[in-house]
Amino acid sequence: MSEGSHNYLSARKGLWSWLATTDHKRIGILYAMACGTFFLLGGILATFVRTELGTPGETILDQDGYNQIFTLHGVVMVFLVIIPAIPGILGNFVLPIQIGAKDVAFPRLNLASWYLFMAGALMAVFGWLFVGNVDTGWTFYTPYSSGASNAVLWLTSAVFVAGFASIFTGLNFIVTVHKMRAPGMTWNRLPLFVWAIYATGIVQVLATPVIGITMVLLFLEKLMQIGIFDPALGGDPVLFQHFFWFYSHPAVYIMILPAMGIISDLMGTFSRQQVSGYTFIALSSVAIAFLGFLVWGHHMFVAGQSALSSIIFSMLTFLIGIPTGIKVFNWVATMYKGSVWLRTPMIYALMFLFLFSIGGLTGIMVGVLAVDVHLHDTYFVVAHFHYVMMGGALIGLIGGLHYWWPKITGRMYNETAGVIAAILVFIGFNVTFFPQFFLGSRGMPRRYHDYTELLPNFPEFAPLNLVSTIGSYILAVGLLMILVYALYSLFKGPKAPANPWGACTLEWTHTGRLPDEHNFHETPLVTRGPYDFRLADDVFGPKEED
């Protein structure tokens, strides 16, 4: 174990050592800075949206401004935050160390992925700032998008380019897991985070090219009117929706699977217990990745697809509940008779259980054909996918960042501040999004900048929207608090021990306070599973003789 002068941060100095790095850990930090910036941007846009809706009538945005803001909020959060964040930040930093590798299989490709991602992000921002308005929503439905401003050309190109970043990241992790495992790191000794990132990689590799070609066709539709998607030219807009959701539904699992992996690791570590149903959790990730490809039609129940298709898609959608339920029950069972240690990461894991279960179960509700006809395009759907995307994916990310923070930065954060912020996030999140279930089930449509005309029939829309907006401010305060104590910890935080959580996976047991540039002095020899606390004499010392 090394101390001080030879860790991955101090090994090389200067800006160029970061911009040209092929070290998976540093690339993870590059992703963290990029995604963190975009998350801040997307969050600010979200508070604009909520402020506009907080009171009836025009508050701060007119209708065109509102349409642009919610479109950009969606594009930024989906393509620049939730999809890349966990694989990009934590997958990069943690996965190679967890399997005992010195790096990913293709380090230069890994760096290229980050540059592609940044190129895509800059194209999106450029198009938005200098080319024109985009108010299509993040889904770019035709014919609206093919008739919108030329900024659509920039945004579709941005999605295409950033998509390749996602493909190469997934490809890299699949090959890394197959070919780079340390001796003794068998498939059933992989940490569950690795299994989750592996399953995510499969989805990234198989689904992302389809959004790529969809964006190419949409680009050409707008540029040359090729008539594939635009009904005015004989094209079929529903075909666009099929193409779009063939990627974008599996993309939902690109977002949630890595978070599920984090939760599995947190449950094991902070319950001091073998994760219950290890094999089932591992394979349910693969099952979700597979089933995720068969359900895209449930986004199109009212778009004019045949009744038979809708019935089949509805049934397949219910099947997703099985592997997901397997995970949730096994996480709960992991805590049972465990020694639960309620630190900040574990609080986020529990929060995930609660919020994701609500998000998942309401997902089953909107998967029911008849119910969906009522709820489609209402705030119920908005609430549902925020419970999954924010309450699931982002809460998982925040929990994971708290968990691996000491390993990434070598410093601890203030635990009390962490707990307070977590409570604020939890309260703020629920106050924001729970009222939206009521709003949606009463018929409040999504993507409207105003609801004044609806108030005579639905007077409850005003107080519910106000509560939701107040909640979003509480949520913002909680998230900003995390930013503040994280930055404080970065410069002033107390130095962390090598394994502050008493975890059993290699990144904690076989590296120093900060990992070396090449992770390990000697390739680890793995002799136990990732959560075999009973066998972890290297963590807890030899067992006492009875």
Added chain:
Amino acid sequence: MSSTGTTLKHYFVNHDQQFDAAKLGMWLFLVTEILLFSGMFVAYAVYRSWHPEVFVQASELLDWRLGALNTVVLLASSFTVALSIHFIQKGENDKVVVLLLMTLLCAAIFMVVKYFEYSGKFSHGVFPGAGFEPHGIIDGKDYSTYDIPFAPQFFSIYFVMTGIHGVHVLVGMGVFVWLVTRVARGHFSPQWYTPVELTGLYWHLVDIIWIFLFPLLYLI
């Protein structure tokens, strides 16, 4: 480690691991390529099933002889690539250089034929999208009679699919130029020839996609 430029990256344990990783990565990349094209094949299938008679009629305007010529040319180039991998394994680098240059020549012939096909179409108003306005007479076919609903869709799909395929051919040509210079400078050996093998895999995929494009667009 051999003396011919092979390098074992520090994060691999041995050459076999490094080679296997590269090859698996390439296969996964080829899978993404197939899925990229699959979107276009689906668009083709959908529009063909809706308007089969239009597609049959519109495909008459594509010259199957030129398509067949390009098919033969690409198949020949796949053969020379396969041979180049065979000979790089035996260390006969001179033959590899010749074979790769022959591959490059075939690819160039393919693109030249494609150029004449495209320009022939453009000169008679057969454009993808809004510019579609066929006119004039070639081979006794009056192009203006092909100005029918959904014929533009056929030609949009034709130009997009063969266009993106053509981009792949051009990329492949660039890689072959780079590869030939490296082989000529003796960078590869029977112990390490990963880039040759991976480029070969890529080139076979480009060939296979054309094998599907040719009958779907030109023949049926």
